[in-house]
Amino acid sequence: MNEEKRATFGGRISAVLVAAGSAVGLGNIWRFPYLAGENGGGAFLVIYLAAVLLIGLPLMISEFSLGTATRHNAVGAFRALNKRWAVVGYMGILSSALILSFYLVVAGWTAEYMVHSVTSDLVRNTDPASHVAAFEQFVGHPWKPVIYALLFSLATHLIIVLGVQKGIERASKVMMPVLLLVLVVLAVNSMLMPGGMEGLKFFLNPDFSKVTAETILLAVGQAFFSLSIGLGTMITYASYFKQGTSVQGTALQVTLLDTFVAVMAGLVIFPAVFSAGIEPGSGPSLVFITLPSIFSTLPMSGFWSTIFFLLLVLAALTSTISLHESVTAYVEEEWKMSRQKAARLTTLLTGLLAVMASLSLGIWKEYTICGLTFFDSLDYLTANILLPLGAFLTCLFVGWKFDRTLFAQQLYPNGIMGREYPILRFMIRYICPIILFVIFADNLGLI
Numbered sequence: 001m002n003e004e005k006r007a008t009f010g011g012r013i014s015a016v017l018v019a020a021g022s023a024v025g026l027g028n029i030w031r032f033p034y035l036a037g038e039n040g041g042g043a044f045l046v047i048y049l050a051a052v053l054l055i056g057l058p059l060m061i062s063e064f065s066l067g068t069a070t071r072h073n074a075v076g077a078f079r080a081l082n083k084r085w086a087v088v089g090y091m092g093i094l095s096s097a098l099i100l101s102f103y104l105v106v107a108g109w110t111a112e113y114m115v116h117s118v119t120s121d122l123v124r125n126t127d128p129a130s131h132v133a134a135f136e137q138f139v140g141h142p143w144k145p146v147i148y149a150l151l152f153s154l155a156t157h158l159i160i161v162l163g164v165q166k167g168i169e170r171a172s173k174v175m176m177p178v179l180l181l182v183l184v185v186l187a188v189n190s191m192l193m194p195g196g197m198e199g200l201k202f203f204l205n206p207d208f209s210k211v212t213a214e215t216i217l218l219a220v221g222q223a224f225f226s227l228s229i230g231l232g233t234m235i236t237y238a239s240y241f242k243q244g245t246s247v248q249g250t251a252l253q254v255t256l257l258d259t260f261v262a263v264m265a266g267l268v269i270f271p272a273v274f275s276a277g278i279e280p281g282s283g284p285s286l287v288f289i290t291l292p293s294i295f296s297t298l299p300m301s302g303f304w305s306t307i308f309f310l311l312l313v314l315a316a317l318t319s320t321i322s323l324h325e326s327v328t329a330y331v332e333e334e335w336k337m338s339r340q341k342a343a344r345l346t347t348l349l350t351g352l353l354a355v356m357a358s359l360s361l362g363i364w365k366e367y368t369i370c371g372l373t374f375f376d377s378l379d380y381l382t383a384n385i386l387l388p389l390g391a392f393l394t395c396l397f398v399g400w401k402f403d404r405t406l407f408a409q410q411l412y413p414n415g416i417m418g419r420e421y422p423i424l425r426f427m428i429r430y431i432c433p434i435i436l437f438v439i440f441a442d443n444l445g446l447i
């Protein structure tokens with residue numbers, strides 16, 4: 001279609017890096033450990049892994065194929081194929097904007113922790129209670145977390161207006177390998193901490209007795225959140241893939257990388273949680289309490305802490321960029337605005353919501369929606385309702401409405417069908433939508 005004008009990423013490695021840049025982020029290092037900690041550790045991990053493999057991977061392939069087939073943003077892609085299904089694209093854009101809004105808040109916390117690693121003695125204190133107090137004090141502060149969230153929003157904005165290729169590609173290329181390396185080093189260190197084995201058991205030994213329908217929904221929602229699927233971000237990114245980029249190969253590598261980072265994060269966090277006597281069900285504060293505890297036991301604690309939070313900031317940034325890009329590309333292409341204007345509008349709207357989300361954990365704590373703060377409502381609505389619903393509809397669309405020849409062409413541009421094709425198609429047409437439907441129905445108490 002309008003391929004000539006659209007920017008493209010440099011090739012296979014770049015495609016993997018930018019898509020992985022979107023996938024790997026706070027979802028892996030902040031959200032995954034705290035959900036696993038709250039929901040039975042090993043059992044959550046097993047359900048999560050099953051969700052990634054059974055639904056996540058086929059769905060990422062589906063989204064990529066929509067992007068490469070149409071070369072459009074999420075709404076444009078569905079509309080180009082079937083007007084009535086554009087609503088799935090709209091839902092995705094809404095999800096992207098809402099996720100970006102609360103994600104900026106947590107990203108701001110990581111930036112604050114990075115700054116404090118350099119300037120204060122936060123990580124030199126070995127008492128976990130002091131880390132809990134420090135976290136609560138910061139998050140509830142009337143303006144500091146707001147400033148950090150806004151600075152993060154500004155950084156994302158600047159990279160977005162610099163353009164797709166230069167900004168996003170460069171950022172992803174440098175960060176990923178260093179992040180992997182540091183995670184491995186920290187995981188080994190955590191496992192060697194006194195009492196660390198207890199944590200390892202908690203994380204790797206599944207106890208299914210506490211698993212409920214809600215746990216399964218949380219694990220599936222987390223799989224989508226972590227892989228950046230169910231909201232069209234991967235459609236938008238795939239629309240920038242160079243001709244001939246392997247759809248399944250890229251999806252497989254991104255999924256493996258993302259899962260590896262989540263599992264490593266668990267291996268870093270849980271041994272340390274048990275070693276320091278921290279409550280695994282501490283919720284969103286878990287990593288922000290545990291990480292400084294780990295660093296405080298290391299020689300050159302400030303150095304390790306600075307490096308780690310810097311990497312976390314960068315990982316968060318490549319994810320906020322993808323969320324922002326997905327909204328900006330929609331506004332730019334569908335509302336026929338300049339890229340600059342589209343980006344500005346996205347930044348203003350999500351920045352405003354981010355301020356509200358941040359305040360909802362501090363001075364606006366009393367204002368709740370169904371018992372949840374505004375921050376928690378954004379998180380719950382997106383990860384546990386909008387993403388699974390978007391994923392369900394995307395499976396139905398790709399499985400039943402998307403022209404099967406066009407789909408096969410995206411997967412096998414040279415015309416030679418792979419042996420996995422029938423399995424993949426079966427998964428997308430039947431297994432994924434049925435599992436998602438059952439999970440929903442079960443959570444709504446219908447079965």
Ligand code: PFF
Nearest residue numbers: 023025026027028226228233
């Ligand atoms: N996958 C990102 C993470 O795990 O941090 C978060 C995210 C990015 C979700 C982009 C959705 C998305 F479209």
